[in-house]
Amino acid sequence: MTYTTHPTADELFDISDDRLRERASLKWSNVDVDVLPAWVAEMDVHLAPAIIDALQNAITRHDAGYPGSAEGVTQAFSDFARDRWNWNIEPDQVSIHVDAATAAAKLMRHYAGADRSVMIMPPVYNRFYDWLDVGGVRPVEVPLTDVPNGGYFDLDGIEAGLKxxxxxxxxxxxxNPLGRVFSRQELSELAELAERYDAVVLSDEIHAPLVYHGVEYSPWLTVSEAAANTGIAIHTATKSWNFAGLKCGIxxxxxxxxxxxxxxxxxxxxDSGFWGILATEAAFSQSRDWLDTVREHFEAQTGRLTQLLAEHLPEVKFHPxxxxxxxxxxxxDTDLREEPSEYFLREARVALNPGTRFGAAGEGYARLNMGTSAQRLERIIKAMGKAWPPAA
Known part of the structure; x- marks a missing residue:
């Protein structure tokens, strides 16, 4: 693709099905050729130019060894956090890891108590269960309340688990998967409970760069003194800039x-991935315009999805x-009596994530990936609509 100085969302997401099927990464390569994939969290987007340049320059230098320094990526992330979230971070507070999963597994293994338990709040990121397995710990599930209206902490249940x-x-x-950004007040109440019961909070904040305009996002360590005393934050650029295959966790x-x-x-x-570090530095330091364009596109996709569901799947509920x-x-509240993702894969040839992969609280739900063009999102929902309602 030839980029303009500031590519539009239409340009960034203008990739044909045939070109996407040439990719060897998971989203398009692991479905049949007649299936529209709207499942795993990869975007159908062109990479940011600065990331391409960083990787191409490394290839030109034949530079594929071990990481030599964390200084550049640490400074890039710290500058981004200060500018976007008013979060001031000292370099010695930051460490680079293979990825978020590896860092979280090591930390859970270290801090889990005698019963080797870790509290999660389903429906929640499906890979959390894998992280727990790698860490040698077991889940204690305290489901979020009022999920149809966004999802909220069950503070009584959390306290009971800590007690x-x-x-x-x-x-x-x-x-993930609700897209909820918890308020500073909600996080502060959680921090007070963690401090009261001498617990550690590992805050997975990897979707933070994609918080929508006008939504207040509070990094855990900035919430309160109690949060700073109890927490460790985990970030990556890999989701927001779409290079999950290049490993770098912060x-x-x-x-x-x-x-x-x-x-x-x-x-x-x-132990980390050298090219992941290069891509991460380029993302946080030189790819903010790209990020803002993509973020605005997803805000618009949310509106499009709301309208498309109302037209083609009016019985399906969706909290933006x-x-x-x-x-x-x-x-x-629909008449569908089977796993939604299985139904739509069979009847509409659309691949979704099963809700039950996000915990038992996800029964009757499915996760849909909007990280594609406006036109493809419309094709996905129209295909699902043609398969609706299910036969009695």
């Missing part, structure tokens, strides 16, 4: 909060997200 001995809370904010701790002495930032840097490109579709 019973759970010592780690794995938080997802912005939330963990941030506060000067007063937890951090394992045996988790050496020098070792975790060497406040961040990112994922939609949580509620089939609970």
């Amino acid at each position: 019973a001995g759970t010592k780690v809370i794995l938080l997802c904010n912005p939330h 963990a941030i701790r506060s000067t007063t909060g937890p951090w394992p002495d045996d988790l050496d930032p020098k070792t975790s840097l060497t 997200p406040e961040a990112s490109f994922l939609a949580w579709l509620d089939f609970g």
Whole structure:
């Protein structure tokens, strides 16, 4: 693609089905050729020019060794956090890891209490269950309340779990799959409980760069003194700039909060993906215009999806997200009596994520990926509409 100085969303997402099927990454390569994929969290988008340049320059230099320094990526992330979220981070508070999953698994393994439990709040990011397995810990589920209207913390349930001995809370904010951005007040109440019961909060904030305009996002470590005392934040650029296959996770701790002495930032840097570090630095430092265009596109996609569902699937409920490109579709009040994703794969040739992959609280739901062009989103919903209503 030949980019304009400031490419539009139509330009960035203008990729044909045939070109997308040439990709070897998961979203398009793992479905049949007649299926429209709207499942795994990959975007159908052209990479940001600065990221392409960083990777091409590394190839030109034949530069594919171990990471040599974290200084550039640490500075790029710190500058982004200051400019976008008013979050001031000192370099020694940041460490680079293979990815968010690896960092979280190590931290959960270290801080889980005698019962080896970690609290999660389903429906929640399906890979959390994998992270828990790798960390050798078990989930304690405290489902979010009022999910059809966005989803809220069950503070009584959280306190009961902490009182019973759970010592780690794995938080997802912005939330996947609901797209919910929890308020500072909600996070502050959670932090007070964590501090009261001497628990550690691992805050997965990887969708934070894609929070919509006008929505207040509060990084965990900025919420309150209690949050800073109890938390570790985990970030990446890989979701927001669409290079999940290039590994680079970022963990941030506060000067007063937890951090394992045996988790050496020098070792975790060497274990990380060199090209992922290069791409991450280019993302945070040189690809903000690209990000803003993509973010505005997803805000518009949310409006489009609302209209398309009303026209083609009016019985399906959808609470508009406040961040990112994922939609949580509620089939609970419809006549559909089977797993929604299985139904639409068979009848509409559209691939969705099963709601039950996000915990038992996801029964009757499906996750839809809006990270595509406006035209393809319309094709997806129209195909689903043609298969609706299900036969009696």
